[in-house]
Amino acid sequence: MTERADPKIPFRAGVLGALLLLAFIVLLGRLFQMQVLVSGKYRAHAEENRIRPERVTALRGRIIGRDGMLYADNRPSFSVAVVPFEIRRNLAVVDHLADLIGADRDQLRERAAKGYARPHEPRAIVPDVDLTVVSIVEEHALDLPGVLILTEPVRVYPGGPAAAHVLGYVGEISDREVDETKGGALRPGARVGRAGLESAYDERLRGRDGFRYVQEDAHGRRLGTLREEEPIPGEDLVITLDWGLQERAESLLAGHEAGTIVALDPEDGEVLLLACSPSFDPNLFSVAVPAAAWDSLSGHPLHPLLNRSIQSAFPPGSVYKPITAIEGIEQRVVGPETVLLPCFGAWQYGRRAFRCWKPEGHGALSMRGAIEQSCDVYFYQVGARLDLDRFAAAARVFGLGARTGIDLPGEKAGLIPDTRYMNERYGKSGWGGGALLNHSIGQGEILTTPLQIARLYAALATGRIVEPHLLHHAAGAEGKEPRRAVSASRPVPLPEEILRPVREGLIRVVEGERGTGRAARVQGVPSAGKTGTAQNPHGEDHAWFVAWAPANRPRIVLAVIIENAGHGGAVAAPLAGDLLRYYFEREKT
Amino acid sequence: MRATQRLVLRAFDWTLLGSTVFLLIIGLFALYSASRTSGGEASYHIRQLGWVAIGIVLLAAGFLLAHRSLDALDFLAIPAYVLSLAMLVLLLLRPGTGVESWLSIGPIRFQPSELAKVALVLIMARVLSNRPPEKLGMRHFLVPALVAGAPFILVLRQPDLGTALVFGAILVPMLFWAGLPERALLFLLSPAVGILASSHLPAWILFLFILLAILLLMRASLVFAGATLGFNMLVGLAGPLLWNSLKDYQKDRILTFLDPSHDPLGAGYQIIQSEVAIGSGGLAGKGFLEGTQKGLSFLPEQHTDFIFSVVGEEFGFLGCVILVVLYAVVLGRILLAASRTRDRFASLLVIGFFGYLSFQVVVNVGMTLGLVPVTGLPLPLLSYGGSSMTTTLFAIGVVLGVGLRRRR
Numbered sequence: 001m002t003e004r005a006d007p008k009i010p011f012r013a014g015v016l017g018a019l020l021l022l023a024f025i026v027l028l029g030r031l032f033q034m035q036v037l038v039s040g041k042y043r044a045h046a047e048e049n050r051i052r053p054e055r056v057t058a059l060r061g062r063i064i065g066r067d068g069m070l071y072a073d074n075r076p077s078f079s080v081a082v083v084p085f086e087i088r089r090n091l092a093v094v095d096h097l098a099d100l101i102g103a104d105r106d107q108l109r110e111r112a113a114k115g116y117a118r119p120h121e122p123r124a125i126v127p128d129v130d131l132t133v134v135s136i137v138e139e140h141a142l143d144l145p146g147v148l149i150l151t152e153p154v155r156v157y158p159g160g161p162a163a164a165h166v167l168g169y170v171g172e173i174s175d176r177e178v179d180e181t182k183g184g185a186l187r188p189g190a191r192v193g194r195a196g197l198e199s200a201y202d203e204r205l206r207g208r209d210g211f212r213y214v215q216e217d218a219h220g221r222r223l224g225t226l227r228e229e230e231p232i233p234g235e236d237l238v239i240t241l242d243w244g245l246q247e248r249a250e251s252l253l254a255g256h257e258a259g260t261i262v263a264l265d266p267e268d269g270e271v272l273l274l275a276c277s278p279s280f281d282p283n284l285f286s287v288a289v290p291a292a293a294w295d296s297l298s299g300h301p302l303h304p305l306l307n308r309s310i311q312s313a314f315p316p317g318s319v320y321k322p323i324t325a326i327e328g329i330e331q332r333v334v335g336p337e338t339v340l341l342p343c344f345g346a347w348q349y350g351r352r353a354f355r356c357w358k359p360e361g362h363g364a365l366s367m368r369g370a371i372e373q374s375c376d377v378y379f380y381q382v383g384a385r386l387d388l389d390r391f392a393a394a395a396r397v398f399g400l401g402a403r404t405g406i407d408l409p410g411e412k413a414g415l416i417p418d419t420r421y422m423n424e425r426y427g428k429s430g431w432g433g434g435a436l437l438n439h440s441i442g443q444g445e446i447l448t449t450p451l452q453i454a455r456l457y458a459a460l461a462t463g464r465i466v467e468p469h470l471l472h473h474a475a476g477a478e479g480k481e482p483r484r485a486v487s488a489s490r491p492v493p494l495p496e497e498i499l500r501p502v503r504e505g506l507i508r509v510v511e512g513e514r515g516t517g518r519a520a521r522v523q524g525v526p527s528a529g530k531t532g533t534a535q536n537p538h539g540e541d542h543a544w545f546v547a548w549a550p551a552n553r554p555r556i557v558l559a560v561i562i563e564n565a566g567h568g569g570a571v572a573a574p575l576a577g578d579l580l581r582y583y584f585e586r587e588k589t
Numbered sequence: 590m591r592a593t594q595r596l597v598l599r600a601f602d603w604t605l606l607g608s609t610v611f612l613l614i615i616g617l618f619a620l621y622s623a624s625r626t627s628g629g630e631a632s633y634h635i636r637q638l639g640w641v642a643i644g645i646v647l648l649a650a651g652f653l654l655a656h657r658s659l660d661a662l663d664f665l666a667i668p669a670y671v672l673s674l675a676m677l678v679l680l681l682l683r684p685g686t687g688v689e690s691w692l693s694i695g696p697i698r699f700q701p702s703e704l705a706k707v708a709l710v711l712i713m714a715r716v717l718s719n720r721p722p723e724k725l726g727m728r729h730f731l732v733p734a735l736v737a738g739a740p741f742i743l744v745l746r747q748p749d750l751g752t753a754l755v756f757g758a759i760l761v762p763m764l765f766w767a768g769l770p771e772r773a774l775l776f777l778l779s780p781a782v783g784i785l786a787s788s789h790l791p792a793w794i795l796f797l798f799i800l801l802a803i804l805l806l807m808r809a810s811l812v813f814a815g816a817t818l819g820f821n822m823l824v825g826l827a828g829p830l831l832w833n834s835l836k837d838y839q840k841d842r843i844l845t846f847l848d849p850s851h852d853p854l855g856a857g858y859q860i861i862q863s864e865v866a867i868g869s870g871g872l873a874g875k876g877f878l879e880g881t882q883k884g885l886s887f888l889p890e891q892h893t894d895f896i897f898s899v900v901g902e903e904f905g906f907l908g909c910v911i912l913v914v915l916y917a918v919v920l921g922r923i924l925l926a927a928s929r930t931r932d933r934f935a936s937l938l939v940i941g942f943f944g945y946l947s948f949q950v951v952v953n954v955g956m957t958l959g960l961v962p963v964t965g966l967p968l969p970l971l972s973y974g975g976s977s978m979t980t981t982l983f984a985i986g987v988v989l990g991v992g993l994r995r996r997r
Contacts, residue, residue: 006722006933012766013928016943017921023951024917028910030958034868035906042868213861 054214055122057152057190058207061234063167063197066472069243071167072198074153077287078134079124081189082112086146094125097147100140101126101133124150124189128287155191155198155286161279163246165307166239166271166408166470168196169282171289194285195305197237197470200407204474207234238472240270248582252575253277256562260308261575262450263558266458266548269466269489271406272556273579274451278304310404310411313447314561317534318357318374318568319544320395320442322460322502325367327394328382329498336501339364343377354380354437357533371505372512374531376441383440384433391439392418397493398456399465400448406468414452417445443535454559457546460503461528461554463496464489506530507551516569517545520577525584526551529576531568540564545572549580556583602992605922608915609970609985613641615912616971619899622878623892623973633892633973640975644982651983655990659935662987666711670736673708676701677743702752703976705740707983709756710941712736713763718934722768730769733760734777751952751964757781758948759941766927766940772809776817780824787828797821859895863957867901867909874905892973894965897957916950919985926992935991942984 034042063072080101087094094112098105103126111125126133134149141147155170171194193202210231215224242263249261253275263272278300284293297304306312328334342364346353356362356376362369370378383391395401401416415421417439422431425445438444448456451468459465466489492499506528509517516531528551532544543565548557558579560572620634654662680701716733737760744753765774779800786796800821804814832840866880880902901909920943927939946969953968955961967977 006768008722008768009766009928009936013924015765016762016940017924020917020920020924020947020951023947024913026960027951027954027958028913030955030960031867031901031906031909031913034864034958035870035901035909036872039868039871042865043871045865046869213858 054212056210056212056231058209058231059153059233060155060170060191061201061205061207061474062236063205064236064238064475065241065243066238067243069241070158071163071239071241073156073158075156077128077152077154078131079150079152080126080129080133080137081122081124081148081150083122083146083148084112087112090146093144093146096140097137097144100136100144101129122148122150124152128154155283157282157286160283161281162250163241163274164196164279164282165276165309166196166241166274167282168198168200168408169194169285170198171285191286195410196307196408197239199409201237201471205234205237208232236475238475239470240265240272240472241274241470242272244586245273245579245583246275249273249275249575249579250277250279252578256565258302258308258564259560259562260312260450261558261560261579262309262454263556263579264454264458264466264468266462266466266554266557269455269458269468270472271468271470273558274307274309274470276306276308278302280304307408307410308561308563309450309559310406310408311449313412313414313449314542314544315444315446315534315536316442316448316453317532317542317544318376318442319453319457319530319532319546319559320446320448321371321374321379321440322456322506322530323395323398323400324379324382324386324391324440325371325502325505326494326498327386327391328367329501330394330494331386331390333385334367334382336367339366340370340378340381343375345377347377347380349380349384349434349437350432352434354434367501368505368508369514371502371530372508372515374509374516379440380437383436386436386440388422388436388439389418391436392416395446398459400452400456404449404451404455404468406451407470411451412449414449415445415447421445442532450559450561453544453546454557457506457530457548457559458554458557459492460499460506461548461557463492463494463499465492503528503551510547511551517547517573517576519569519573520545520547520580522549522577522580522584525549525580527580529573531573533566533568534561536564541566543568543571545569545576547573547576547580549584556580597993600993602922602926602989605919605926605985605989605992608918608922609982612912612915612919612970615900615915616896617641618877619896619903619971620892620973622880622903623896623899637973637978640978641982643975644979647979647983648986648989651986652990655935655938655987656993657990659932659994662711662938663715663934666708666715669704669708670712673701673705674739674743677705677740681743681746700974700976702740702744702747702749703980705744706755706759706945707980709737709740709759710763710938710945710984713760713941714934714937717763717767717937721933730764730767730773730777733764749965751966754952754964755945755948755966758944760944762944763937763941766937772807772813772817775803775807776813776820779817780821783821783825784828787825793825797825859963860956860959863895863898864959866898867957870902870905870908872906874901874903874908877903879903893967894953894963894972895957896971896973897954897968900971901957913954920947920950922992923985923988926988930991930994932991932994935994939988939991942988946981946984 059074060072062070062074064070080097082094091109091112094108095105097103098108108125112123137144137147137149157164157167157169170191173190173192177192193199193205198205208231210229212225212228245263249263253259253261254277256277258277260274260276262274264270265272280297284290284297325334329336334340341347343356343358343362345359345361346355348354354376357374362373362375362377365373365375365378367378369375392401395416401414403411403413405411417425417435422435422445425431435444439446455466455468507526509515509531510520510527510529512518517529520527520529527547527549529545529547532542532546534542534544536542541564543562544560545568546557546559548554558576560576562571562575565571617634617637620637624633713733713736716736720729737756741753741756744756761774761778764777783793783796783800786792797818800818801814804817809817869875880899897909897912900912904911923939923943923946927936927943930936930939949966949969952961952964953966953972956963956966967974969977969981
């Protein structure tokens with residue numbers, strides 16, 4: 001430390017002092033202007049009027065089918081709201097309100113006390129009231145300071161439970177989410193997408209709220225609007241669902257306890273239908289959910305909120321056999337024409353007999369025949385000669401074991417086991433070649449979602465792997481935007497010589513004399529498909545059927561799974577046939 | 590003995606202490622009034638009295654340390670700095686809390702950023718006083734810039750741009766005071782202006798031309814001119830990139846900071862209410878406790894960041910002038926103390942406090958008048974809050990102590 005004075009210090013002190021003085025002069029000048037020159041203007045504001053900010057909720061975008069079906073819309077609704085800041089001082093007002101409209105005092109108090117994050121923003125405490133309540137509150141306005149009626153749009157789903165799992169629902173935002181979106185984008189009590197498309201495209205559907213400063217006199221009479229910003233409504237979304245197919249699939253599923261059907265356009269991945277059973281009514285969530293309704297939904301043993309096409313992973317069973325066949329040919333374990341040892345209803349591997357689904361056996365088969373009749377013994381013999389990791393890689397080529405990337409939240413990836421997985425789960429010596437036999441018929445550890453399976457069959461049909469999606473295009477306020485670019489698809493990195501025989505086998509499943517999927521036949525439209533009967537440790541087998549049609553120039557691929565229902569050929573294939581018949585017959589007219 | 594005591598009494602800066610006490614009293618009355626209008630549930634003035642008491646103890650401590658053993662303050666610099674950085678990091682690591690800038694240890698809650706302000710002043714004074722001014726080259730200012738940069742970044746991440754800028758308001762006057770060449774100041778400050786202009790290409794190009802003109806006028810060397818322009822280009826290009834990497838809600842926060850009307854129901858509304866309150870106060874004000882502006886009671890922060898609105902409404906222009914003059918006296922005496930002391934460390938210390946307090950006074954009052962964006966900076970000595978009160982009084986204690994040293 002030096003004790004010598006720096007000669008430049010007085011100069012620097014002068015600079016800093018001058019800067020500070022300048023700042024203070026600016027402040028005093030502004031004070032003089034506000035408090036002396038134009039004080040009257042402010043005084044008028046302060047004494048006669050008060051200014052209340054008011055939010056103008058933006059209209060949520062609609063969801064419309066490409067065929068014009070209106071899936072999600074808005075309706076006006078009144079709710080009783082309080083301004084937290086004014087209520088905080090005077091909770092007796094809330095009691096008075098409760099008595100007037102016949103609500104529970106404690107419940108209202110609790111809702112009124114919820115969160116003061118934005119104390120001046122009215123918060124709805126009794127949502128969606130009828131006009132009687134509105135008139136009661138308006139009549140007693142003078143006894144109810146801080147209470148007001150809000151007019152807000154409420155989400156409505158005209159189809160009720162129709163396509164509920166695709167649409168999702170909206171729910172009240174939490175106070176924490178409000179804080180995380182500062183800048184006033186969201187207000188307490190606002191509703192945001194909670195599942196399905198409502199959640200995936202929430203920001204585009206939501207739009208941007210407007211606001212205005214309302215000037216009121218001491219009696220709460222509105223004098224005028226100071227500043228105003230119009231709300232920007234959310235975008236209307238046009239989705240790829242085919243309402244005819246969707247409706248028919250839902251009525252078909254209604255006959256079954258649990259199951260799902262999903263259909264894609266195999267060329268570009270547009271989702272034509274996605275139906276689940278059991279379903280729910282998303283309108284329930286639009287206003288505050290009644291506790292009893294919520295309990296019965298969330299506590300239901302069959303989980304009605306679950307989108308079974310993307311959020312449930314099932315063992316694929318025999319619908320997995322094309323993967324086994326492809327890998328067998330690629331590894332030169334079998335050729336398309338190879339006839340393996342005949343099936344007598346079971347195959348001995350080590351000390352264990354692996355059974356075929358048909359106890360009396362299929363006899364000797366070539367690969368096409370084995371696919372047609374879904375002979376397990378044939379595929380055991382292929383699987384026994386495969387390498388687990390290469391087998392897993394072959395499945396991943398078709399996108400199994402990974403999310404498809406569909407524009408819906410909460411998609412499951414499924415599971416394609418490899419050596420590392422098996423070692424981690426069972427230990428290095430805890431599993432053997434028998435696991436591969438199980439995998440070769442789609443059992444064991446393998447898990448797939450119905451959407452993944454639908455995409456797999458689209459790829460088998462066309463040789464290209466598509467990205468499934470629901471958004472057709474967004475119709476903004478300024479008119480139609482260009483149609484969403486045809487979604488990315490990538491070619492299956494396999495030669496036609498490998499895909500063709502498998503495809504031929506799949507056509508025989510529906511069209512062949514001994515095909516297991518004959519129940520899905522459509523007059524005049526040759527189709528391809530595959531049955532599956534997935535063993536389920538928790539109960540009856542799951543019935544699978546996957547199909548595409550027409551066989552040569554595929555226009556639709558669909559996957560059906562009916563849970564705990566038995567054989568795919570008997571239970572699921574007729575549903576697929578019904579939908580395909582509907583689809584192609586409608587075209588004729 | 591008696592003679593030295595009398596000398597000390599005469600040398601003591603009674604003006605500074607008197608103005609400080611006067612401001613504290615005004616603050617307590619304003620808080621009492623604010624408590625009355627916000628519904629009687631709050632009694633901020635009582636609790637504030639407790640903070641003032643603690644603050645006076647700290648003022649005495651600061652006074653004694655500065656008066657008797659500057660070395661102790663010098664020694665405290667590094668631990669205080671490290672501690673405040675650690676607490677700021679802790680705040681960021683603490684999961685699940687939004688914009689909370691508070692840390693609680695047992696029943697005590699405080700804002701680490703307030704401690705960081707004092708700690709930064711201490712460590713900067715220590716670093717900058719290590720060598721005499723004539724031996725200071727430009728490279729010796731790199732370390733101080735890094736030292737100030739760490740808490741700046743950490744507080745910015747909270748995110749609290751207002752508080753982060755206080756660190757700048759401490760750094761720049763201290764560098765200037767220590768003898769940083771003008772060109773270095775230009776090198777450091779021009780990118781700060783540049784980044785504001787970088788969102789608008791024509792404005793940014795104009796900015797670069799003005800910078801070039803200044804460099805030519807200064808007859809800067811080619812190397813220095815190149816470095817300054819290059820640094821500015823880099824910052825200007827990084828700005829938009831950085832902006833695009835932000836999440837939407839983060840952008841919203843910054844936009845709201847720069848322009849409160851971006852959040853018309855939050856910060857923008859506060860400004861309108863504050864302006865109406867102050868403007869309606871008129872020349873002489875409405876009188877103590879007579880603040881009728883109903884809208885004022887809508888202000889959730891009237892006891893903290895918007896306390897000046899209460900004074901403006903109830904005591905009018907005359908009251909505001911008195912208040913502003915009192916602040917001018919306090920800050921002027923601090924500046925005087927800094928220029929009179931011969932101890933370089935002490936002098937830098939006091940200038941750091943000068944920058945810190947001046948910035949907060951000007952920005953806070955400017956905010957209530959609608960001149961400056963809403964930043965959440967408290968008004969020193971008036972706003973309710975223990976962290977700000979105690980650190981401010983400690984700083985003034987140090988200034989009072991340093992003021993006595995020049996005679997020793």
